[in-house]
Amino acid sequence: MSEKTLTRADLAEAIHKSVGLTRTESSALVEDVLDLIIDSLAKDEVVKLSGFGVFTPRKKSPRVGRNPKTGETAAITERRVVTFRPSQLMKDKVDRALS
Amino acid sequence: MIKSKLINKIADQHPNLTTRDVERVVDSILDTITGAMCQGKRVELRGFGAFSVRKRDQRKGRNPRTGETVEVKAKHVPFYKMGKDMKDRLNA
Numbered sequence: 278m279s280e281k282t283l284t285r286a287d288l289a290e291a292i293h294k295s296v297g298l299t300r301t302e303s304s305a306l307v308e309d310v311l312d313l314i315i316d317s318l319a320k321d322e323v324v325k326l327s328g329f330g331v332f333t334p335r336k337k338s339p340r341v342g343r344n345p346k347t348g349e350t351a352a353i354t355e356r357r358v359v360t361f362r363p364s365q366l367m368k369d370k371v372d373r374a375l376s
Numbered sequence: 377m378i379k380s381k382l383i384n385k386i387a388d389q390h391p392n393l394t395t396r397d398v399e400r401v402v403d404s405i406l407d408t409i410t411g412a413m414c415q416g417k418r419v420e421l422r423g424f425g426a427f428s429v430r431k432r433d434q435r436k437g438r439n440p441r442t443g444e445t446v447e448v449k450a451k452h453v454p455f456y457k458m459g460k461d462m463k464d465r466l467n468a
Contacts, residue, residue: 283412283419291408296400298393306401309386311424317377319465325378329406330454334466357466359425361456367410368454371429374414375452 318359330363413454423461430455 285307292303314332317324324332335358342353363371379402387398409419409427419427429452437448 281417283408283417285421287412287419288405288408288421292401292404295404296397298397298401302390303401306386306390306398307405309389310382310402310405311421313382313385314377315424315462315465318462319468322377324382326382326406327379329379329410330456332456359458359462359466361425361454363454363456367413370410371413371454372451375416375429376450 326364328364328366330361330367333360333362334358335360416452421459423459425459425462426457428455428457429453 285304288307289300289303292298292306293300296303298306314324318332318334321334323334326332337356337358339355340353342351343349344351383395383398383402386402387393387395390398393401412419413427413429416429418429421427432451432453434450435448437446438444439446
């Protein structure tokens, strides 16, 4: 895990090592956890993971945007996005580790 | 949905695991993501999104109550960007 970027495989490996499940089962669990979070957000539910943070689905109103390359105006339709607010615990850990 | 509900639902999908096992699985996922960010690394979960760390420069802030100018130190903040699959499933 010395690379700059972690992926699903690293999460599965962490489960395999710390919980002792097989790699196959660990991978399946990573997938199931992420899927369940997406499902909840798609149902417009807020997902609160204590000690980690909160994922909130938000509705963005339609607006008139602009193509930055051509300068042409373009209509941007209404859409749903997800914002993440890290917990104070995570903010403290990350800031302390890197400063 | 809160963490305990997430754990219970995953435990229902995996009858061979105890709730305690699933709790350790979920904690392991979340701790690994936080741990990576603590090393300044990025966590890219295709379809779900990406976690990274952004640097905020030092700036002059103001105490809203007294109006006094205060120095706000540079800091590192966790950042998340939604993935494409999630975007599609929310906008289907």
